[in-house]
Amino acid sequence: MSDTRVPTRSVPSVPSAPSVGSATAGSAATRSGPPVSAAAGGLTPLGLATVLLGAALPMIDFFIVNVALPAMGRDLHASPAVLELVVAGYGVAYAVLLVLGGRLGDTFGRRRLFLVGMAAFGITSLACGLAPDAWTLVAARVAQGAAAALLLPQVLATIQATTSGPGRARALSMYGATAGLAMVVGQILGGLLVAADLAGTGWRAVFLVNVPVALLGLVLAARTVPETRSERPAPVDIPGTLLLAVSLVALLLPLTEGRAAGWPVWTWVSLGAFPLAAAAFFAVERRADRAGRIPLVPPSLFALPGLRRGLALVVPFSTGFGGFMFVVAVALQQGLRFGPVAAGLALVPMALAFFVVSLAGPRLVNRFGSSVVTVGGLIQGAGLALLAVTVLRDWPDLGFWELLPGLAIAGLGQGLQLPVLFRIVLADVPAERAGVGSGVMVTTQQSSLALGVATLGTLFLALESSVGMRNALVTTLAVQVAAVVVTVGLSLRLPRGVA
Known part of the structure; x- marks a missing residue:
C-alpha cells in the first residue's frame, strides 16, 4: 500500500543534447519550449551525488512505511482503511503533482525548486513523525x-540539462541504480528503524530520519547544484493540471482504498469517471499543442x-515491482511471522544484486544495447518463478536462506532493466523540455508503483482470506511473472542502440 515567482534572468547556456529520434519527432518536441540556461557549468560528482540523494528520499519513503504499518496501527488505533490512506495519500499526491513540479522547475529554476522541495520534505517528514493521531x-x-513532487522531477531535469554524452x-x-535500490532499501531501513526504537520513537523514526538528511541535502545543493531554467518560461497549464489530477485521483484512490472500505458506491463512480x-x-492537451500553446504534457x-x-x-515493470x-512485506510479517528486522534483511540479497549489476549496466549497454532489458526481464522472471516454487514447496518453513536464491536472481534482472529504461525514455528529450520529460516519466513510474500496490495487493489480500496465504502469494507471483512476459515482449521493440 502504498509530493514565489522570481524574475527570470539570462545566464550562460548549457549545451543541449542532440535528439536521436527522427527529425519530425525532434522538431515536434522542440517546438514546445525555449532553450535552457544555467547559472554554472556542468554537474560535478558531488553535485550528482546531491541530486541523487534528493531522488532517493521520496522513493525510500514510498516503501519505508510498509513494514511500519502494523506498529502505526497499534499505536494510533487506526483501522486498515486509514492505514491504507497513510500510503495512498502520499502516493496519490506525489503522482498527481509530479508533472507540475517539473514545469515549475523549468519556470523558476530547477535548483530553486530542488531546495524548496527538499526543505518542504524535511518539514513534512517532521510533521509525520510528530503526528498525534492517524488523521x-x-x-x-x-x-x-x-x-x-516538487523535489524529484528536478533531479532528472538537472542531469539532462547539465550533462551530455558518456557523462x-x-x-x-546511476539514477536508475539509485531508484531501484532506494525502493528496496526503504523496506529494509523501515524494519531496522522500527525494531531499533530509537529513543522510544518506534515507527516515528521512519519519518524523523529524513530531517537531518534533508538538512544535509539543502547545504550540499546550495553549494554544488547548478541552476538551470527555461529562458522564456511557459505559463502553468491550469486546465491540463486540473484534469491530470482528476484522472489520477479517480484511478488511484478507489483502487487503494476500495478493498479496505468494502468497495462502496463512490469507488465505482470514481473508476467509471477515470x-x-x-x-x-x-x-x-492536444488542442493546446496544436494552437501553439505549451500544454502540461505536450502530446508531441x-x-x-x-x-x-x-x-x-x-x-x-513498475506495477509489478510496487505490488x-x-x-x-505482508507475507513475511503476517504469514511467516518475521519481525521487522528479519523482514527487512530478507530483501538484502535483492538489493545487493540490483546494485551490483546496475553498476555494470553502462558497460553492458554500450556493448549489447537495449537487448540488456530483454535479458534482464528473462532473468527477473526466472527469479520470481523460482521464488514461487520455493514458497509452494517449503511454506511455512521458509527462512533467509530459502528465500535468497529467488530474491537475488529477481533483483539481478531488475537491475539490468530499470537504469536502461530511464536512459531510453529520456534519450530523445531535448534539454529545453527536460523538466516536462522527467515529470512525465516519473509520474508514469510513480502511478504504476501505486497501481501495483493497489491491484496486486488487493488480489493477494482477497485470495489470502479464501485460499490461504501460501496459495495467495504463489498466485500473485504468477501474475507478476505474466507482467514480466509483457515487458520482455515490449522490450523487443526498443531502439537497439542506447544513447
Whole structure:
C-alpha cells in the first residue's frame, strides 16, 4: 500500500543534447519550449551525488512505511482503511503533482525548486513523525507527497540539462541504480528503524530520519547544484493540471482504498469517471499543442520513439515491482511471522544484486544495447518463478536462506532493466523540455508503483482470506511473472542502440 515567482534572468547556456529520434519527432518536441540556461557549468560528482540523494528520499519513503504499518496501527488505533490512506495519500499526491513540479522547475529554476522541495520534505517528514493521531498522519503524508513532487522531477531535469554524452549516460545509469535500490532499501531501513526504537520513537523514526538528511541535502545543493531554467518560461497549464489530477485521483484512490472500505458506491463512480477524465485531459492537451500553446504534457513528446516505447515498459515493470514489495512485506510479517528486522534483511540479497549489476549496466549497454532489458526481464522472471516454487514447496518453513536464491536472481534482472529504461525514455528529450520529460516519466513510474500496490495487493489480500496465504502469494507471483512476459515482449521493440 502504498509530493514565489522570481524574475527570470539570462545566464550562460548549457549545451543541449542532440535528439536521436527522427527529425519530425525532434522538431515536434522542440517546438514546445525555449532553450535552457544555467547559472554554472556542468554537474560535478558531488553535485550528482546531491541530486541523487534528493531522488532517493521520496522513493525510500514510498516503501519505508510498509513494514511500519502494523506498529502505526497499534499505536494510533487506526483501522486498515486509514492505514491504507497513510500510503495512498502520499502516493496519490506525489503522482498527481509530479508533472507540475517539473514545469515549475523549468519556470523558476530547477535548483530553486530542488531546495524548496527538499526543505518542504524535511518539514513534512517532521510533521509525520510528530503526528498525534492517524488523521493528522494522513494529512502530513499528503503534504509530504506534494513536497516529493516538487523535489524529484528536478533531479532528472538537472542531469539532462547539465550533462551530455558518456557523462549523461553514466549519470542516468546511476539514477536508475539509485531508484531501484532506494525502493528496496526503504523496506529494509523501515524494519531496522522500527525494531531499533530509537529513543522510544518506534515507527516515528521512519519519518524523523529524513530531517537531518534533508538538512544535509539543502547545504550540499546550495553549494554544488547548478541552476538551470527555461529562458522564456511557459505559463502553468491550469486546465491540463486540473484534469491530470482528476484522472489520477479517480484511478488511484478507489483502487487503494476500495478493498479496505468494502468497495462502496463512490469507488465505482470514481473508476467509471477515470476514462472520461483521461480522455478530456488528452483532448485539452492536444488542442493546446496544436494552437501553439505549451500544454502540461505536450502530446508531441510521445512522437519520440524512445520515450513512447520506454514508457510502455515502465508501466508493467513498475506495477509489478510496487505490488511485489508490498505483498512480500505482508507475507513475511503476517504469514511467516518475521519481525521487522528479519523482514527487512530478507530483501538484502535483492538489493545487493540490483546494485551490483546496475553498476555494470553502462558497460553492458554500450556493448549489447537495449537487448540488456530483454535479458534482464528473462532473468527477473526466472527469479520470481523460482521464488514461487520455493514458497509452494517449503511454506511455512521458509527462512533467509530459502528465500535468497529467488530474491537475488529477481533483483539481478531488475537491475539490468530499470537504469536502461530511464536512459531510453529520456534519450530523445531535448534539454529545453527536460523538466516536462522527467515529470512525465516519473509520474508514469510513480502511478504504476501505486497501481501495483493497489491491484496486486488487493488480489493477494482477497485470495489470502479464501485460499490461504501460501496459495495467495504463489498466485500473485504468477501474475507478476505474466507482467514480466509483457515487458520482455515490449522490450523487443526498443531502439537497439542506447544513447
